[in-house]
Amino acid sequence: MGAEIIRLLAEREFPLEQLRLLATARSAGTRVEFCGRSIEIAEVDETSFTGVDLAFFCATGEASRRYAPLAVEAGAVVIDKSNAFRMDPSVPLVVPEVNPSDLYGHPGIIASPNCSTIQMVVALKPLLDAAGLKRVVVSTYQAVSGSGRDAMEELMTQIADLAAGRAPARKVYPHQIALNLFPHIDKFDDQGNTAEELKMVHETRKILHLPTLPVAATCVRVPVLTGHSEAVYVETERPLSAERVRELLQHAPGVTVMDDPERGVYPTPLAAAGRDDVLVGRIRADQSWENGLSLWVVADNLRKGAATNAVQIAEWMIAHGLL
DSSP states (O other), X not given: OHHHHHHHHHHTTOOOSOOOOEEOTTTTTOEEEETTEEEEOEEOOTTTTTTOSEEEEOSOHHHHHHHHHHHHHTTOEEEEOSSSSTTOTTSOBOOTTTOXXXXXXXXXXXXXXXXXXXXXXXXXXXXXXXXXXXXXXXXXXXXXXXXXXXXXXXXXXXXXXXXXXXXXXXSSSSSOXXXXXXXXXXXXXXXXXXXXXHHHHHHHHHHHTOTTOOEEEEEEEOSOSSOEEEEEEEEESSOOOHHHHHHHHHTSXXXXXXXXXXXXXXXXXXXXXXXXSEEXXXXXXXXXXXXXXXXXXXXXXXXXXXIHHHHHHHHHHHXXXXX
């Protein structure tokens, strides 16, 4: 994700005077190309943030908890992609298309949500504004890039092993991921929910300012490199036709509607790859329940689900005089 943010800063011509790249000792010394310049990655320490205005944190929760307060003490605004501060009541959890006003009065740290949460709330916000929300049920189909580079390499290696008739090696995941899927993302709690599923529940409530909204999630890892897909079932407080939902989403910021299934037009991970918008299709009314709607929501988890959302937060803050 750090590499993706660097690419986006160049691609979106983000206003900066100097780019400082920091990492642990394992990556320190590596050089990265940025706008025709070669920048060396320095090892992070307690003094790394002197003179920094804005710090993107794309690391573990442990690293964020250790270094983000130091960056704020040095005068920086931190936009953090880990889960370290997401549920801290004093820290805004922000998707710019949904709740940008939460950025006012931030304590120096802004949290960016989980990738699967981001794309869902972008699609839900227009429905919330038009008809209210009573209940959300979501099943996710999440790409291996959500687990990092090692998981992507494991998928490709396993595919090659199977094609060659070899037994696929397994290191990252508890089961073979090639030609397979499993409902296991992050750790299970004593109620049988995974941490990923609970993130979607609690983060959705916080972002939408609906602390008691019923949300149920089942998160599944699938053999796709990039792009998370979600089957989202929504019950609204007031009636909305499928046609009205399409109209609302067609005018919603950050959303592209792809909904002509008879012609094979609906979102796929390949269609979302490299894009910053959230793709929505298969929009239909639930014939079995009043005010029920079904949506198919897909986004590039490395861009809108991670790097793009963080950069968009910074852009919004600059545009509104908060940076």
